[in-house]
Structure formats: C-alpha cells, structure tokens
Amino acid sequence: MNTWTDVERIALSLPATSARTEHAWTVHGAVFVRERPLRPADRAALGDAAPDGPVLAAWVADEETKHELVAADPAVYLTTPHFDGYAIVLARLDTIGTAELAELVLDAWAARAPARLVAKHTPPTLWHLALAHEWDDALDAGTYARSTRGLSLDEVGFVHLSYRHQVTAVAGFVLADETRPLTLLEVSRPELAVAGVDVREEPGDPADPASERYPHAFGPLPTSAVVTATPARMVDGTLVVDGDVLA
Structure with a gap:
C-alpha cells in the first residue's frame, strides 16, 4: 500500500x-x-x-x-x-x-x-557512463552500485547521473583519458521511483549552490530500471557511442 x-x-x-x-x-x-x-x-x-x-x-x-x-x-x-x-x-x-x-x-x-x-527531460530518463566490466558485474548481481570512475556507491553515498544534454561534458571531464570499454546506461526515472531509489537534483559543486545541477541516485540502480545499455568508448577525449560521436 x-x-x-x-x-x-x-x-x-x-x-x-x-x-x-x-x-x-x-x-x-x-x-x-x-x-x-x-x-x-x-x-x-x-x-x-x-x-x-x-x-x-x-x-x-x-x-x-x-x-x-x-x-x-x-x-x-x-x-x-x-x-x-x-x-x-x-x-x-x-x-x-x-x-x-x-x-x-x-x-x-x-x-x-x-x-x-x-x-x-522527455523521455523521463537519466544517464550514466559505466565501465563495461562493472556493468557486466551488475547484470550478474541485479544491481549497479558504482558511483563514478574508481569510486563505489558506498564510498560516495550516491550514483552520479546526468541529464541527456550533460552526458558529453561529463564524459570529457571525468573519462577523457579512459581507455577501457564503457557502457552508456539509459535509466528509467519512474522505475527508480518504483524501486524506492531516491533521486535528487543537486549542485555539481557542493561548495557552489548556483553551479549546474545534476541528478544523484541515493541507492543502487536495479538493472531492471536500465532501458538501454549501449557500448561506448573515449576516443581522443571524445565520447563515441555505438560507433558514433555523441552529439
């Protein structure tokens, strides 16, 4: 109820x-x-x-x-x-x-x-770039519990997410030198709500309340909430998704 x-x-x-x-x-x-x-x-x-x-x-x-x-x-x-x-x-x-x-x-x-x-914000989806092997591990576990590159959900307290228009900039800032395969996750916001995962929009720079705001998920992402999982990689600091540069 x-x-x-x-x-x-x-x-x-x-x-x-x-x-x-x-x-x-x-x-x-x-x-x-x-x-x-x-x-x-x-x-x-x-x-x-x-x-x-x-x-x-x-x-x-x-x-x-x-x-x-x-x-x-x-x-x-x-x-x-x-x-x-x-x-x-x-x-x-x-x-x-x-x-x-x-x-x-x-x-x-x-x-x-x-x-x-x-x-x-239509469709109501959020985005996250995962290391491909960590997404594979999540598929086995049923939940994804990484926050960002090199840090777990337990260490940070939330999973870093993005709106669609923020993905390219986030990739360039966080993953510019990453050579390992990536997976771009498209996550259903309603499904996170159904699973009881709180999503809050917060400043990217906690010290600057006026900085650009990003969605943060305060709990592991159920793999069932992931709408698409698309192979991606960084090429010379640019995000390439499924063979194409992400616009």
Missing part, C-alpha cells in the same frame, strides 16, 4: 520540484499533485463509492484523459462535480499500484511544468 512518503519520493525525484506543504508538491511554483480530502458535497455525490482512505489529486493533460482514467479503473480513479471543467483526477492512494502511482505523478508533473522543462 502506498503512503504520502511514496508520493513525496516520486514527486521530489522530478526536475525543479519542491514541497509546498506537507502533502502538496510543486514544479516551478505550480502544484501538480496534492492531498485532497473529500468534502461533504463530494461524499454526497459519490455515495457508497466515496473512499475512506487518503485521496490524491493529480493534474492530467486534459479532461478527456481524466474521464478515460476513471472509466478504465474506477476502483482507483474518481472525480466529483466539483472538478468539472478541471483537468484533475482523484486517485485512491491506498489502492493504486506503485508503478501506476509513479506514472501518474510523472504525467502530472508534465502537465504543469513549463514546456521547455518538459521538452528537456
């Missing part, structure tokens, strides 16, 4: 998010998911179908999407006349599955975030 802690973990793993109140989360100041207790008028409209447990309000793309969700799974999703005209769906937090909750929160974020931010 999911709790508000699960919602918070998923919501705060997404870019430019913060908590407005204990059970409300925003992206660039716009609420995208929050607790919405049912009011007497809501309960009157729902009758016996009114849930007793916690209810999550999540923004969706449009009203059509809201009605499609309610029609497809009324055991999880609901709406009331109060929300007529609003692209907001209600979900029973103690009924929705963890993977579905992650998808709902991600869609809510995309519905409320600025278009430029959404475009920059």
Whole structure:
C-alpha cells in the first residue's frame, strides 16, 4: 500500500520540484499533485463509492484523459462535480499500484511544468557512463552500485547521473583519458521511483549552490530500471557511442 512518503519520493525525484506543504508538491511554483480530502458535497455525490482512505489529486493533460482514467479503473480513479471543467483526477492512494502511482505523478508533473522543462527531460530518463566490466558485474548481481570512475556507491553515498544534454561534458571531464570499454546506461526515472531509489537534483559543486545541477541516485540502480545499455568508448577525449560521436 502506498503512503504520502511514496508520493513525496516520486514527486521530489522530478526536475525543479519542491514541497509546498506537507502533502502538496510543486514544479516551478505550480502544484501538480496534492492531498485532497473529500468534502461533504463530494461524499454526497459519490455515495457508497466515496473512499475512506487518503485521496490524491493529480493534474492530467486534459479532461478527456481524466474521464478515460476513471472509466478504465474506477476502483482507483474518481472525480466529483466539483472538478468539472478541471483537468484533475482523484486517485485512491491506498489502492493504486506503485508503478501506476509513479506514472501518474510523472504525467502530472508534465502537465504543469513549463514546456521547455518538459521538452528537456522527455523521455523521463537519466544517464550514466559505466565501465563495461562493472556493468557486466551488475547484470550478474541485479544491481549497479558504482558511483563514478574508481569510486563505489558506498564510498560516495550516491550514483552520479546526468541529464541527456550533460552526458558529453561529463564524459570529457571525468573519462577523457579512459581507455577501457564503457557502457552508456539509459535509466528509467519512474522505475527508480518504483524501486524506492531516491533521486535528487543537486549542485555539481557542493561548495557552489548556483553551479549546474545534476541528478544523484541515493541507492543502487536495479538493472531492471536500465532501458538501454549501449557500448561506448573515449576516443581522443571524445565520447563515441555505438560507433558514433555523441552529439
């Protein structure tokens, strides 16, 4: 059964998010998911179908999407006349599955975030360059527990990740002189949330809060969360992925 802690973990793993109140989360100041207790008028409209447990309000793309969700799974999703005209769906937090909750929160974020931010982080994947032999070891173990070249998750406390537009610069900075085979990992952010791995966006330079921010995963990466694993290598300080220079 999911709790508000699960919602918070998923919501705060997404870019430019913060908590407005204990059970409300925003992206660039716009609420995208929050607790919405049912009011007497809501309960009157729902009758016996009114849930007793916690209810999550999540923004969706449009009203059509809201009605499609309610029609497809009324055991999880609901709406009331109060929300007529609003692209907001209600979900029973103690009924929705963890993977579905992650998808709902991600869609809510995309519905409320600025278009430029959404475009920059779509699809919702993160990236990591691993030494090929360490990725092979991870496949045997089921989890990847390296932080960056030469350092483990236990030593650093988190796995260094990147957004797509940061990969080339990170490779040049960290791996410019690396001669061993690499593997470029594309990691599903929702799958990390489902696995309970916290992802936080933090300054690349801890001493400079205004420095460029990078995603950090505070736990081992399940290999099941890796969408693609592509052979890569450094050639004269440039990242080459699957035979091509990464643009």
